[in-house]
Structure formats: C-alpha cells, structure tokens
Amino acid sequence: MLKASGVSLLIDGKRILSDIDITLNMGESIALIGPNGSGKTTLMNILSGLLKPTEGSVELDGKDVYLKKNESFVRGSISYVFQDPERLLFSSSVRKEAEFSIKDIKKFEREKRIDKWMERLSLDRSILSEHPLSLSGGEKRKVALLSILVRESPYIFFDEPIASLDPISRESFISLISALSSYGKCVLIITHSSESASFMDRVFALQGGECVFDGKTRDAFSSNSPLDALTFLMPPICRISKSLGLGDCFDKRELIDSLKRRKDGKR
Amino acid sequence: MGEAIKLLELKGVSYSYPGKKRVISDLSLDLYEGEMIGIMGRNGYGKSTLIKLIDSLIIPDSGEISLLEKPIESDEDRYSSRRWIGISFQNPDSHFVSKTLREDILFGLGNFGFSRDEAEKRADRVLEEFGLKEFQERDPRELSGGEKERAVIATLIALSPRILIFDEVFSMLDGISREMVLKTILELKKRGDIGIILISHYAEDLVYSDRILVLDDGKISKEGSAYDILTDDRTLREHSLLPPCATRIALSLQRASIPFKRIPLRVEEFKECLDA
Numbered sequence: 001m002l003k004a005s006g007v008s009l010l011i012d013g014k015r016i017l018s019d020i021d022i023t024l025n026m027g028e029s030i031a032l033i034g035p036n037g038s039g040k041t042t043l044m045n046i047l048s049g050l051l052k053p054t055e056g057s058v059e060l061d062g063k064d065v066y067l068k069k070n071e072s073f074v075r076g077s078i079s080y081v082f083q084d085p086e087r088l089l090f091s092s093s094v095r096k097e098a099e100f101s102i103k104d105i106k107k108f109e110r111e112k113r114i115d116k117w118m119e120r121l122s123l124d125r126s127i128l129s130e131h132p133l134s135l136s137g138g139e140k141r142k143v144a145l146l147s148i149l150v151r152e153s154p155y156i157f158f159d160e161p162i163a164s165l166d167p168i169s170r171e172s173f174i175s176l177i178s179a180l181s182s183y184g185k186c187v188l189i190i191t192h193s194s195e196s197a198s199f200m201d202r203v204f205a206l207q208g209g210e211c212v213f214d215g216k217t218r219d220a221f222s223s224n225s226p227l228d229a230l231t232f233l234m235p236p237i238c239r240i241s242k243s244l245g246l247g248d249c250f251d252k253r254e255l256i257d258s259l260k261r262r263k264d265g266k267r
Numbered sequence: 268m269g270e271a272i273k274l275l276e277l278k279g280v281s282y283s284y285p286g287k288k289r290v291i292s293d294l295s296l297d298l299y300e301g302e303m304i305g306i307m308g309r310n311g312y313g314k315s316t317l318i319k320l321i322d323s324l325i326i327p328d329s330g331e332i333s334l335l336e337k338p339i340e341s342d343e344d345r346y347s348s349r350r351w352i353g354i355s356f357q358n359p360d361s362h363f364v365s366k367t368l369r370e371d372i373l374f375g376l377g378n379f380g381f382s383r384d385e386a387e388k389r390a391d392r393v394l395e396e397f398g399l400k401e402f403q404e405r406d407p408r409e410l411s412g413g414e415k416e417r418a419v420i421a422t423l424i425a426l427s428p429r430i431l432i433f434d435e436v437f438s439m440l441d442g443i444s445r446e447m448v449l450k451t452i453l454e455l456k457k458r459g460d461i462g463i464i465l466i467s468h469y470a471e472d473l474v475y476s477d478r479i480l481v482l483d484d485g486k487i488s489k490e491g492s493a494y495d496i497l498t499d500d501r502t503l504r505e506h507s508l509l510p511p512c513a514t515r516i517a518l519s520l521q522r523a524s525i526p527f528k529r530i531p532l533r534v535e536e537f538k539e540c541l542d543a
Contacts, residue, residue: 138310
C-alpha cells in the first residue's frame with residue numbers, strides 16, 4: 001500500500017499542491033485527471049519519491065519513501081513511465097534496451113518476460129536487433145514502455161503514456177493497463193482522455209492543486225459528481241447522455257436502453 | 268476575387284533513408300490558400316519524413332515539390348522555402364530558445380533577416396493578436412499547455428508564413444486548452460491567405476478539416492471530405508484509426524436500430540442529429 005497524507009508543496013511561496021491524501025492499493029487502477037497545470041505530474045513525482053513535499057508524508061508499505069535507507073526498496077517497487085519515455089532510450093539495440101533493467105534475472109526468465117510484453121504491446125520480434133532510434137515514433141514509445149514493463153514492478157505509474165500512439169494502439173494499451181491491475185499490480189495513470197480514464201477502477205481528480213474528487217469511476221462521471229461542472233473532464237458518452245436528458249449512462253448499452261425506453265414510453 | 272493560389276504541391280514524391288525501404292512512396296498532395304487539410308495514419312506511416320520533405324530538410328529521391336506554384340530545385344530555393352512554412356511540433360518546449368517569450372519571437376525574426384525595428388513591430392502585433400501581451404516577459408516554458416501552443420503560433424505567425432503545419436499539437440492538451448488552440452487555428456484559416464495542415468491520430472482534432480488524407484506506408488490510401496472519412500469506421504480501423512467518439516457512439520446506436528438524420532462528428536451536435 002502506498003499512502004500519502006497531508007501532502008502540500010510550496011514553490012517560491014506558491015501553493016502547487018494543497019493537503020492531498022491518497023492511498024493506492026494493489027490490484028487497483030487509478031486515473032489521475034485534471035486540467036493542465038493542476039499538479040498531476042507533481043503529485044506523481046511526490047508519490048514515487050522523486051520529489052519531497054513541503055508538508056506531509058508518503059509511505060510505501062509503512063516505509064518513508066524519502067529515507068535514504070528505503071531508496072532501493074522504493075526504486076524496486078515503483079516503475080515510472082514519463083511523458084516522453086522515448087527520450088530515455090540509449091542502448092544500441094531494442095534487445096539491449098529491453099534487457100537493461102532486468103540484467104540480474106536468469107536468461108530464460110528474461111526472454112520469457114520480453115516475449116510476453118512484446119506480444120502485449122504488439123511489437124514484432126524482428127525489431128529486437130534494430131537500433132531503437134531508427135524506429136518510428138510510435139514504435140520508439142512502445143520500446144520505451146517495454147523496457148519499463150519487463151521490470152514487472154508492483155506499482156506502475158504512467159504520465160500520459162498514450163499521447164502519440166495511434167487510436168488502435170491506444171485502445172489496446174488502455175486495456176493492457178487495466179489488465180495490469182487484474183494481475184494484482186497497482187496502476188496510476190495521468191491522462192487527458194476522459195474516455196481512457198473511464199476504463200480505470202478509480203478516479204482521483206485535481207484542480208488548482210487540490211483534490212476535487214477521489215472515488216469510483218462511475219461516481220466520478222455521474223451527474224452528482226463535483227466533476228460535472230468541469231464538462232471537459234467528462235467522458236463523451238456521459239456528455240451525450242446528459243445532452244439528451246437521459247441521466248447517467250456510462251456505456252453504449254445503457255444509452256441504447258435508455259433511448260429505447262424513452263421511445264416506448266412515448267408511444 | 269482571383270483563383271486561390273496553390274501553396275504547396277507534392278507530385279509523385281518518393282523518399283527512402285540510406286539502406287532502408289521506402290518511407291514515402293509516390294505521394295502527391297496539394298494545399299490551397301484558405302484551406303485546411305487533415306492528415307492521419309497509423310504509427311509509422313511516414314509522418315516525420317513527410318514533414319521533413321515539405322520543409323526541405325531532406326530532398327526527395329524522385330518527384331517534385333512546389334511552393335507557391337514554383338518548383339523547389341536549388342539549395343537556395345530550399346533555404347528560402349522555409350521562410351513560408353511554419354511548423355508547430357508536438358512538444359511546444361522544443362520551439363523555445365530564449366528566456367522570455369518576446370525574445371523568442373524576436374529570435375525567429377532575426378534569423379530570417381528582419382531589422383530590429385521591424386521585428387519589434389511584428390512582435391508587438393502578434394503578442395496583441397494572440398492575447399499574449401501579459402506573458403511577453405515570462406519564460407515561455409512556464410506557460411500552461413494552451414498558452415504555450417498559442418505562444419508557438421505567435422512566433423510562427425510573426426514570420427507571415429503561408430503554410431502552417433500542426434504536428435499532433437493537441438495530444439498533451441486538456442479539453443479547455445484544446446478548444447482554445449483549435450479556435451485560434453480556425454481563425455487563422457479564416458484569414459484566407461494561409462494553408463493549414465493538421466496532423467493527428469485523433470479524428471476529433473480533424474473534424475473541421477476541408478479534406479482528410481489517410482496515409483499508410485508512405486502513400487495516400489484514402490482521401491475525402493472530413494464527413495466521409497471520419498464516418499467510415501471500417502476504413503479507419505483498417506488503418507489503426509477510429510472515428511471521433513461521438514461518431515462511434517452514433518454508429519453503435521444506429522446498429523441497434525436507433526435512427527439518425529445524420530451521423531454526428533461532435534458530441535455537441537449529437538442531439539440535433541438524432542432522429543427522435
């Protein structure tokens with residue numbers, strides 16, 4: 001369990017984050033959403049131990065993430081996929097890149113993991129010998145993700161990992177992320193796509209450095225939610241159902257049923 | 268009014284990097300003033316190479332590129348062609364070189380040989396036009412997502428380009444910033460003397476395009492109006508793309524026998540399109 005309590009961050013007297021409490025549990029996928037500049041990346045940096053808050057604490061399984069003695073435990077437990085992961089590519093081949101962070105495990109297991117994640121990311125094995133920088137933008141991003149996912153850390157954080165992927169890759173990547181939580185991992189993802197957020201179990205929303213919602217995804221996107229006023233954060237299906245006066249519909253099936261019911265009612 | 272000028276024309280352009288297979292293959296496209304075209308395709312379709320070709324950073328192996336109805340032939344043509352083309356890249360931070368936004372705008376103008384006086388005048392004009400005056404002494408890297416993109420547009424417009432290319436500029440923006448940038452781009456289109464190329468994987472970004480080109484393997488695989496392309500679920504999926512969200516929802520509803528007068532492209536027009 002990763003637990004942040006009363007976290008605030010001040011930079012040059014300016015409050016970037018205010019009194020944030022958040023607990024991340026294993027087996028859970030959480031969308032961290034909010035407008036540009038609301039403090040999402042800052043909070044992710046704090047949760048992963050990269051940035052120390054001005055006030056408050058962050059503990060991983062009861063251990064303070066900022067203590068030097070806990071550093072290797074924290075690094076080993078949390079994988080962090082940055083906004084432009086391809087910038088971190090440095091090896092001379094895709095294989096070396098993928099093996100870099102798992103050099104210490106047995107060759108057989110290493111191969112198995114690489115195979116597994118390449119398949120899940122729809123990467124062809126033929127690129128293993130290629131230079132990462134010779135690949136297309138989308139492939140580079142997938143290779144960067146591969147090199148992180150093979151670590152199989154219990155906590156995986158993604159900061160807008162899907163922005164430059166084509167929609168089908170994005171769809172499969174989002175289902176991959178929500179699948180990670182069903183394998184027992186804890187996934188935290190920053191996304192501007194409310195559609196992608198709707199696939200996660202839970203939503204944590206920030207606005208101006210404050211938590212404005214923390215709860216089940218369905219509740220986040222219902223008309224009683226405090227997020228309802230921030231229309232642009234709402235998934236399209238919810239906005240459509242609202243514009244049609246149909247109340248809260250969360251997926252196409254519910255929308256179809258509501259429309260049919262309304263039509264039958266009119267007869 | 269005279270006929271619209273053809274700002275850009277690619278005729279049968281091919282390109283391959285040394286020792287590699289062809290990235291761009293016999294590609295032809297044109298762009299007229301006042302026009303906005305959308306380009307989309309699956310990851311690896313040759314987008315970056317196409318931009319480099321248009322900006323004369325690489326030279327086609329075969330075919331011809333013309334700018335303002337004149338073929339680009341010599342190195343001199345290539346250098347001067349860049350003066351007319353403004354490119355906004357996916358990561359706005361990659362544009363900024365100076366400590367303040369004003370200095371950044373002046374930097375670009377200085378590079379293209381504008382006098383200090385003229386550069387200052389142009390900087391004033393674009394800062395005013397794009398509502399950025401209050402940010403002129405700020406570090407552009409510290410602006411919000413939407414402001415940054417407008418800052419990039421201002422630095423480009425200061426040079427009076429005829430062609431603007433937006434490369435996946437919406438992908439990192441939240442909904443409000445996205446609307447703000449899109450509105451700015453649509454206003455630029457209205458000016459009539461600029462041709463705009465919007466590049467995005469996301470159909471939502473391209474709904475206002477006059478035409479959309481779907482690229483695959485360095486070739487144009489499909490071309491048509493925004494409506495025809497973006498409602499063609501099957502073709503888009505064949506290219507790892509998807510229709511806009513509202514369109515996808517409407518198509519599912521239509522398959523469940525819910526009638527539509529017209530398939531919507533935007534959430535905002537969903538209600539009026541439904542044949543209730």
